[in-house]
Amino acid sequence: EVQLVESGGGLLKPGGSLRLSCAASGFTFSRFSMTWVRQAPGKGLEWVSSINSNSAFIYYEDSVRGRFTISRDNANDSLFLQMDSLRVDDTAVYYCARCHFRSGYPSHFDYWGQGIQVTVS
Amino acid sequence: QSVLTQPPSVSAAPGQKVTITCSGSSSNIGRNYVSWYQQVPGAAPKLLIYDNDKRSSGIPDRFSGSKSGTSATLGISGLQTGDESEYYCATWDSNLTPGFVFGTGTKVTVL
Numbered sequence: 001e002v003q004l005v006e007s008g009g010g011l012l013k014p015g016g017s018l019r020l021s022c023a024a025s026g027f028t029f030s031r032f033s034m035t036w037v038r039q040a041p042g043k044g045l046e047w048v049s050s051i052n053s054n055s056a057f058i059y060y061e062d063s064v065r066g067r068f069t070i071s072r073d074n075a076n077d078s079l080f081l082q083m084d085s086l087r088v089d090d091t092a093v094y095y096c097a098r099c100h101f102r103s104g105y106p107s108h109f110d111y112w113g114q115g116i117q118v119t120v121s
Numbered sequence: 122q123s124v125l126t127q128p129p130s131v132s133a134a135p136g137q138k139v140t141i142t143c144s145g146s147s148s149n150i151g152r153n154y155v156s157w158y159q160q161v162p163g164a165a166p167k168l169l170i171y172d173n174d175k176r177s178s179g180i181p182d183r184f185s186g187s188k189s190g191t192s193a194t195l196g197i198s199g200l201q202t203g204d205e206s207e208y209y210c211a212t213w214d215s216n217l218t219p220g221f222v223f224g225t226g227t228k229v230t231v232l
Contacts, residue, residue, distance in 0.1 A: 045211075059220065061220050105153070105213040108172070112166055113165065
């Protein structure tokens with residue numbers, strides 16, 4: 001059974017840093033691309049970042065580029081999101097998800113974690 | 122403001138059919154695959170449709186997807202009370218600053 005479990009969320013002040021982790025199990029992690037998606041309170045889904053299986057292709061949403069860094073550890077089946085210079089509008093539930101690429105770009109996300117709350121206030 | 126526009130809400134009686142449209146442009150839906158997600162409040166999204174019209178594993182054939190030009194459509198037939206959820210379309214946008222985009226979301230209500 002595919003499982004994705006996020007950790008590392010919390011409450012912090014603007015300008016702070018946080019590192020989210022996502023532990024994957026139930027599939028061969030090193031063969032799949034991964035992604036982070038967030039959802040602000042009462043709002044819709046917003047894509048944050050995606051990384052392919054060998055970290056050769058990485059994409060960021062405009063508002064987080066330069067502040068967030070996605071990475072992965074295939075030896076330990078883990079995905080990370082380093083978030084720096086956090087802002088109030090980064091407050092959201094952050095989901096990690098397994099990602100499929102088409103023609104070199106993220107196409108769809110088939111398994112999702114339960115989400116982790118990040119609050120910047 | 123999302124580049125993919127969906128109606129805020131649609132509704133129908135149990136057993137009826139609803140369709141949700143997702144309007145985009147030549148830089149997103151017009152050239153890339155569309156996926157659809159269902160999200161119950163307080164839960165993680167679930168993939169329903171990928172590659173425009175392929176059902177994800179375990180998704181009943183009451184759910185269907187299609188794409189034409191710069192628009193995509195999700196159909197839900199034989200509506201059930203359990204289908205009451207928020208639905209999002211999504212695709213890659215190959216614009217000047219490319220990125221993955223979700224639609225504005227549609228609330229489906231079973232009357």
